[in-house]
Amino acid sequence: MMRFVLAAAVAALVAAGPAVAADHTADSLDTVKKAVAAGTAVLVDVREPDEWRDGHLKAARHLALSDLKAGVPADRLKEAIPAGKVVYLHCASGRRCLAAADLLKKQGYDARALKDGYEALLAAGFEKAK
DSSP: OHHHHHHHHHHHHHHHOOSOOOOBOOOOHHHHHHHHHHTSEEEEEOSOHHHHHHOOBTTEEEOOHHHHHHOOOHHHHHHHSOTTSEEEEEOSSSSHHHHHHHHHHHTTOEEEEOSSOHHHHHHTTOOBOO
């Protein structure tokens, strides 16, 4: 009986899938920089407002993960992320952007989570906003 209960629990976990389905993009940071510069992609920082105010990337737009989870009004979402653009998401360590990518993909966006966090992007040559 115990074996059946354990097998059923494992099957339920497997069927439910992982908590976060998105993977980090394989796109290089050079590809990201070029796409953002060319206007074919947008860079979106999903860190919380206090983190954003402490410093952010010059090319980035801000859309906190907590706001995405709460449900961003469609007009605000369209303003932050224009239709037809690749959406590169970043956060502090590359984890929150996975959840944000899942939420945006469900809304039809080509959302790609960056593994590199804010500090790593600065070190890679992304310009800090003044």
